Amino acid sequence: MEVTLNHFLFVSGLLFAIGLAGVLVRRNVIVIFMCLELMLSAANLSLVAFSRFNLTPSGDADYNAQVFLFFIITVAAAEVAVGLAIIVALYRAKQTTDVTQINTMKN
Amino acid sequence: MEQAEVMLDLLFYIFSALTVIGALGVIVNKNPVTSAFCLIAAFIGLAALFIQLDAYLVGIIQILVYGGAVMVLFLFIIMLMDLPSEERRKFGWGAVAGGILVGCVFVVQLVRVLGDYSAGSRVMQDLPDGVASDVEQIGKLMFTQYYFPVQVVGVLLLISTIGVIVLSKRELD
The missing domain is CATH 1.20.120.1200 (NADH-ubiquinone/plastoquinone oxidoreductase chain 6, subunit NuoJ)
Incomplete structure (x- = not known):
């Protein structure tokens, strides 16, 4: 069976679903953050797949999508740095990374 | 071939x-x-x-x-x-069931949507010969059409660096 656009979109959606399930299932805030990164990368895969399969009139791939992806990866790197700094600050304040223990704003 | x-x-x-x-x-x-x-x-x-x-x-x-x-x-x-030291904590079964349910619903919906998506059945065409490589084309786009966003991303990285330093600094009291 030849690989089509749907194959790539399905893998992308499957990765997103796994990341979503991980965010709901896990309690460790670091693993939740990893699952968020996974969901972001899954979206990247569908972006690249569309760029490769929707060719421009000259027959070349649509490189605007890949420039966009470059920005996404840059912003994601900045997001990881800030997010992990917040997690470290949280751990220093609460001595835990379990999201069920961090309930100051509950009630 | x-x-x-x-x-x-x-x-x-x-x-x-x-x-x-x-x-x-x-x-x-x-x-x-x-x-x-x-x-x-x-x-x-x-x-x-x-x-x-x-x-x-x-x-x-x-x-x-x-x-x-x-x-x-x-x-x-x-x-x-x-x-x-914290890894021995067991999962909450409600959260596990909810996560699996949401993931399965998402996959079912994905299969339905992709089944109806007719443009998704196209196969990969070869890229034309003799055009510039992807690195060259992306670089050209980034330094012409997307020049301003590149600058903005640079500022964003600077701000996030400062933010991380501020967040991870110990309070002096």
């Missing part, structure tokens, strides 16, 4: 399996360090899929930034936090 296409399809399935199994490994392993290494495997499989889609620059950046920098940062934070 025929054999090369079969090989490409086989490679697609191999690397998709690597990516999906790595992603599953992230959420089933209780030890955060194992989760991090599974995530590295998933990112490497994803980079291989990018390269199969002729996005060489993006694939290399995926390995360098995600597989390298981001995951080193994750492992470094895990190392700082002495986590193995």
